[in-house]
Amino acid sequence: MQFKQLKRWPLIAVFAALIGVSAATTTVLAASNTITVRANLLNVRLGPGLAYSVMGQVQNGTKLTVIKQQNSWDQVRLAGNKIGWVASWLVDQNEATTTTAKLATAKRTTNVRQYATTDAKILGTVNAGRQLKVIYQEGHWTQVAYDNTAAWVATSNITLSGNTVALAQPKQVSTTVKPQTTTVAAVKVTTTASVNLRQAGGLNAPIVAKLAKGTTLTVLDQSSDWYKVQTAAGKTGYVASWTVTTPGTKATKAATNLSEATIVLDPGHGGADSGALSTTNKYEKTYTLEMAKAIGSALQAQGANVIYTRSTDTFVDLAPRPAMATKAHADAFISIHFDSSANANEASGFTTYYYNSKKDLALAKALNQAFSSNLPLTNRGYQYGNFEVIRNNSQPAVLCEMGYINDDKDFAQIKSQNYQQQVASDVVQGLTAYFKAGNHQ
Numbered sequence: 001m002q003f004k005q006l007k008r009w010p011l012i013a014v015f016a017a018l019i020g021v022s023a024a025t026t027t028v029l030a031a032s033n034t035i036t037v038r039a040n041l042l043n044v045r046l047g048p049g050l051a052y053s054v055m056g057q058v059q060n061g062t063k064l065t066v067i068k069q070q071n072s073w074d075q076v077r078l079a080g081n082k083i084g085w086v087a088s089w090l091v092d093q094n095e096a097t098t099t100t101a102k103l104a105t106a107k108r109t110t111n112v113r114q115y116a117t118t119d120a121k122i123l124g125t126v127n128a129g130r131q132l133k134v135i136y137q138e139g140h141w142t143q144v145a146y147d148n149t150a151a152w153v154a155t156s157n158i159t160l161s162g163n164t165v166a167l168a169q170p171k172q173v174s175t176t177v178k179p180q181t182t183t184v185a186a187v188k189v190t191t192t193a194s195v196n197l198r199q200a201g202g203l204n205a206p207i208v209a210k211l212a213k214g215t216t217l218t219v220l221d222q223s224s225d226w227y228k229v230q231t232a233a234g235k236t237g238y239v240a241s242w243t244v245t246t247p248g249t250k251a252t253k254a255a256t257n258l259s260e261a262t263i264v265l266d267p268g269h270g271g272a273d274s275g276a277l278s279t280t281n282k283y284e285k286t287y288t289l290e291m292a293k294a295i296g297s298a299l300q301a302q303g304a305n306v307i308y309t310r311s312t313d314t315f316v317d318l319a320p321r322p323a324m325a326t327k328a329h330a331d332a333f334i335s336i337h338f339d340s341s342a343n344a345n346e347a348s349g350f351t352t353y354y355y356n357s358k359k360d361l362a363l364a365k366a367l368n369q370a371f372s373s374n375l376p377l378t379n380r381g382y383q384y385g386n387f388e389v390i391r392n393n394s395q396p397a398v399l400c401e402m403g404y405i406n407d408d409k410d411f412a413q414i415k416s417q418n419y420q421q422q423v424a425s426d427v428v429q430g431l432t433a434y435f436k437a438g439n440h441q
């Protein structure tokens with residue numbers, strides 16, 4: 001997170017700024033909440049989730065104005081007043097840019113969160129009676145100035161006092177709301193029959209034009225089963241989504257690059273289930289967790305959304321592990337294990353297992369190829385493996401045996417941070433290639 005240092009403006013400057021902008025626009029007194037894109041290329045989608053089609057892409061560093069937030073997705077305004085959604089874990093929330101704040105008091109001990117959802121990261125807590133500066137309120141959530149940034153508290157946890165106060169302003173931030181100049185590559189659809197262009201979404205809406213079969217349209221927005229579209233001649237209206245093709249829809253149901261992907265990492269064993277043993281009686285469960293965390297950090301650094309089936313030394317049964325991948329609509333599930341041979345020091349090397357050749361093989365190949373490039377152990381290749389966590393998995397899934405724990409040479413690598421980091425960067429490399437190739441659905 002990068003936040004500019006907030007500096008308190010002299011009161012006179014705040015008044016001057018207020019007089020200056022009030023003539024131009026009144027919206028500046030409401031919060032102008034902006035975010036900065038930190039993925040290399042960020043998909044802008046028609047709705048808040050990976051299941052929605054991509055309407056365009058924006059570059060790293062682009063600033064976007066947030067309209068609202070929902071389930072870890074930000075609704076943003078783009079050029080031409082287009083509205084789209086971006087994954088909130090791929091953007092940095094910028095400083096608040098309001099000039100006045102209402103004062104409120106916390107009714108009880110209250111969590112202060114990064115975004116307006118109950119699963120958002122807790123930035124801190126405030127005690128009952130603590131005064132807060134309110135920037136913006138939307139329904140159940142209130143945006144407050146907190147620790148030099150803008151954060152959210154539950155509206156029910158605060159009482160507004162009715163007083164206002166000048167809010168500290170970052171010096172670099174202009175108080176005028178600049179028009180967004182973000183441009184996005186538009187999504188096109190083609191009519192599959194002679195189609196009515198209507199004034200609004202719905203079969204009862206007046207028809208504004210008849211479109212011939214094969215007409216290409218630019219999608220401006222989507223509401224339930226209707227696309228708001230623009231014709232080549234610039235006429236806008238609505239068409240039923242079932243009357244047009246949606247090229248690329250299949251590929252856009254899932255992440256199209258690593259930075260937008262949700263990856264479930266599954267450290268094998270845990271708690272009472274210690275897994276296999278090294279010749280020195282060290283537990284497999286210890287190193288599966290260490291390696292998964294190294295991989296997870298490397299993926300998060302690329303902007304991926306990482307979910308662990310366990311992040312501590314706890315017992316997790318087999319069945320709930322793939323269920324987490326289903327629930328999260330994960331783009332990939334990677335289980336980490338270490339092999340063990342019947343007798344110590346008789347087998348060595350790493351193997352990448354897949355179960356379903358249609359669903360998992362491309363992922364297994366991509367990861368195994370990345371592993372083969374630099375790891376100091378023998379590559380035993382990718383193979384079919386009948387393991388429950390990949391067999392009962394609805395998402396692309398692999399199980400990686402990253403060395404033999406009861407082989408002393410392998411174990412020296414398994415426990416080394418160097419090896420764990422190499423594996424982590426290989427997973428990044430492998431997944432990047434996997435998504436780039438577009439070979440998963």
Ligand SMILES: [Zn+2]
Nearest residue numbers: 268275337338
């Ligand atoms: Zn294992």
